[in-house]
Amino acid sequence: MLLEVKDINVHYGKIAALKGISLEVNEGEIVSLIGANGAGKTTTLKTISGLRPLTSGKILFNGEDISKTPGHKRVIMGIGQAPEGRGVFPGMTVQENLLMGAYTRKDDLTKDLDEVYGLFPRLAERRSQFGGTMSGGEQQMIAIGRALMTKPKVVLLDEPSMGLAPMLIAQIFSIIKEINSRGTTVLLVEQNAQQALKLSDRAYVLETGRVVKSAPGKDLLNDPSVREAYLGGH
């Protein structure tokens, strides 16, 4: 198992954001977390990448306990993330943003850079434009491309479709599939449950800081209660 989250609790001050969440991600899978606003999806990702401290519980990566490992070291171990709100460096060019993903690496980057530009030809056209001046979809491409530049074993994607036009959403989802088929495990957080479930090997449904359901993506697509709550009810 690549990533194992065991009964984690996370607090913001006195408020419990995660109340005993457990989940597993196997190598090569696409796993989704779906749920309403405030269910704890983003917090779960941030806790896995080390941006939020645990109150209790454990996170194992490749069998190793990383619960106390600082976030910047988890990147080196192989956990990449495209964060909520994209987190593009506005004062850096597209290329500088992508190179930030390789901040800890000392090997040759040309091949990886070419690969990212291959996935996102739009970024190749605009490599010397400042990140802050790009559109939402382009910024999302930067965020995903930058996460890939860290050479992750698992990439955590936080709402990659948020605020994008339908055509762009379809494009982003097909790129996620492509990334996965090239060998990177994906843990995806989405409000766009329909699309996410179609793509996923497995998915977890979160409600107010707890996992209320977990099953293969296709099963959840046909699950009446999930359809009712997250897929518009029909």
Add this chain to the structure above:
Amino acid sequence: MLQDFLNQILPSTVGGLVIGSIYALVALGYTMVYGVLRLINFAHSEIFMIGTFASLVLLTAIAPAAPATFGIAMIGTLLLCMVVSAIASGGAAVLLETVAYRPLRKRGATKLAALISAIGASIFLQELFALEIIPWLTDKPGRNQASAPRFVPRDELFHIGNAAVRLDHVIVIIAAVLVMIALDQTVSKTRIGRGIRATAQDPEAAVLMGVSIDNIVRVTFLLGGAMAGVAGALYLMEIENTVFNVGFVLGIKAFTAAVLGGIGNLRGALLGGIVLGLIENWGAIFLGSQWKDVIAFTVLVIVLMFRPTGILGESLQRARA
């Protein structure tokens, strides 16, 4: 009145550029720390003070009776002063961060708590130097002004109109510009510089790139402190005396310069320092030099009314430098 102004404008400009260069060097430390931590490091003025004393101790030790002449020895002494002061101030800044700011940050204290800690550290350092360290360094009461031996001659190199430009003026301006170019290149071209910019623009995203915020903060204090140290060395060479609270007004002026130029922006600090130095010297022609501080802060208020983000109006988040 107009005749006075015409007579004095050029000499005042030279004086303004000299003191403005020193403001600019000190302003860099405020602006860098603000860019990375959103913290006004009020104790930065004491980091500058430590730089002046590091050079004072060095000069007293190596040049007690040497005549001030231009030559290899003078240049060597100058460089040594700058290096020693940069090390002393840079080291003190790192220590300050470790003791006064880091523990608060780790416990998630508010920015306001960090600001109070900064003011406390400023007063603590002033009094520590006045009560213990300066008497120990100079064998004189800690609140007295301490004078430094002259090692750079006041030779007039050339005239611009009726303004005499002396060797010491040229040294301050050239040294400040060279050091600032080095810093600018470090921040824009090196790996650690990219880490600093990334942290200033989005600290969480920086962590996700593998940037250690703790390291970046330490380096930022080190670089900003070293700049203040170089400023301290140049100040001592130019003014030839220092005192435990030398940093107080100068520090506030340098902070003003940083805000004037656009806080968080390295080139803004340079611009703000020079503009502030010039304006207070020009204003003094009309009102007398006792009005310098009033002029400086009046200008700050006026500029901020019309351009709240400072002259360059952008911060380290957006600026390339």
